[in-house]
Amino acid sequence: MKILLTGGAGFIGSNFILYALSKGHQIINIDKLTYSGNPENLESVESDSNYVFCKQDICCRPEIENIFVLHQPDVVVHMAAESHVDRSIDNSEEFIRTNVLGTHVLLDCALNYWIQKGRPNNFRFLHLSTDEVFGALGITGIFNENSPYKPNSPYSASKASSDLIVRSYFKTYDFPVLIINSSNNYGPRQYPEKLIPFTILNALQSRPLQVYGKGTQVRDWLYVRDHVSALLQILEKGTPGESYCVGGATELTNLQVVQKICVILEVLKPTKEPYDRLIKFVQDRPGHDFRYAIDFSKVSQDVNWSPETDFTKGLEETIKWYLNRVSNHSLNFNVVKRIGLRTE
Ligand code: NAD
Numbered sequence: 001m002k003i004l005l006t007g008g009a010g011f012i013g014s015n016f017i018l019y020a021l022s023k024g025h026q027i028i029n030i031d032k033l034t035y036s037g038n039p040e041n042l043e044s045v046e047s048d049s050n051y052v053f054c055k056q057d058i059c060c061r062p063e064i065e066n067i068f069v070l071h072q073p074d075v076v077v078h079m080a081a082e083s084h085v086d087r088s089i090d091n092s093e094e095f096i097r098t099n100v101l102g103t104h105v106l107l108d109c110a111l112n113y114w115i116q117k118g119r120p121n122n123f124r125f126l127h128l129s130t131d132e133v134f135g136a137l138g139i140t141g142i143f144n145e146n147s148p149y150k151p152n153s154p155y156s157a158s159k160a161s162s163d164l165i166v167r168s169y170f171k172t173y174d175f176p177v178l179i180i181n182s183s184n185n186y187g188p189r190q191y192p193e194k195l196i197p198f199t200i201l202n203a204l205q206s207r208p209l210q211v212y213g214k215g216t217q218v219r220d221w222l223y224v225r226d227h228v229s230a231l232l233q234i235l236e237k238g239t240p241g242e243s244y245c246v247g248g249a250t251e252l253t254n255l256q257v258v259q260k261i262c263v264i265l266e267v268l269k270p271t272k273e274p275y276d277r278l279i280k281f282v283q284d285r286p287g288h289d290f291r292y293a294i295d296f297s298k299v300s301q302d303v304n305w306s307p308e309t310d311f312t313k314g315l316e317e318t319i320k321w322y323l324n325r326v327s328n329h330s331l332n333f334n335v336v337k338r339i340g341l342r343t344e
Pocket of ligand 1 (some may be wrong): 009012013030031034056057058078079081084085129130131159182183184185186191237
């Protein structure tokens with residue numbers, strides 16, 4: 001497939017590109033290169049003849065229209081977004097602009113292109129969303145494709161809004177969309193403002209490992225390579241107009257995740273004092289969702305996918321990747337210092 005991807009310089013996007021190229025697909029990557037887009041994530045494929053990079057903002061309609069005309073993609077995979085909840089609490093303007101308005105521009109351009117091409121049957125517009133659109137669970141319960149939308153942060157509200165617009169294009173125009181609601185991803189190439197890389201890099205500098213509240217919030221963790229393999233399979237076998245919940249079958253509290261990172265670091269990078277001495281509980285994030293959990297039985301049945309990577313194994317791979325980047329000086333610790341947590 002010739003895949004037009006947005007947000008390919010980010011965490012999931014860059015992992016998607018490496019995986020899709022290895023399967024013989026072609027990629028046109030549209031990315032504005034915001035603070036979280038990192039061209040180094042894609043250094044290894046820069047000269048691949050199946051890879052094209054377009055530095056562009058998805059909100060710029062004429063430029064996006066031109067990219068469709070020039071590259072004639074078979075499918076679209078839309079991941080470009082503002083993606084960090086804490087930043088959306090500080091200022092949500094860019095979240096509404098990119099996640100809502102940008103998605104609308106991209107959808108419109110894709111729809112017009114699809115109509116002009118004579119509505120090819122195998123065209124797909126895959127929109128990557130999050131389980132956060134469903135709000136929070138208590139100690140029990142699980143999200144599935146029929147869960148009501150109850151977003152609690154400006155980030156999840158912007159993603160929920162974009163999901164509804166995407167869905168409406170299927171109902172109104174028969175435009176072949178697929179919506180993916182996936183759980184927390186982890187793995188190599190994630191910008192170090194999110195829990196796992198943030199903790200790894202702070203631990204390596206003997207800085208406090210800050211945990212919100214008491215660290216009791218529960219997330220379902222999905223290894224990014226498992227996720228991108230699900231996305232390709234859904235593109236090939238998913239039913240237009242459907243949404244799919246994709247999860248990692250790994251529910252852990254934030255504190256458990258931080259403790260596991262400490263245990264693995266003790267082996268990979270031993271120090272005189274244990275890493276878990278650095279754990280520090282800080283004031284909780286406002287409106288912090290308590291628990292997310294994902295029932296992925298629909299995607300298992302419809303496209304025969306389920307997560308394969310054991311969390312400890314995936315976390316070990318992730319930590320090794322960051323250790324490697326730190327040891328060859330390709331990762332700048334100042335980034336971590338600059339962002340910090342909201343409470344810093
Ligand atoms: P990321 O922040 O690492 O990457 C986002 C990418 O989008 C960056 O490369 C950035 O430069 C680009 N971008 C931002 N605004 C743009 C614009 N206006 N025009 C063009 N490019 C722009 O995010 P991620 O973690 O890789 O997430 C990718 C997608 O997956 C997002 O839509 C996010 O909501 C969704 N998602 C992420 C997770 C997760 O755990 N990371 C879980 C579920 C869903």
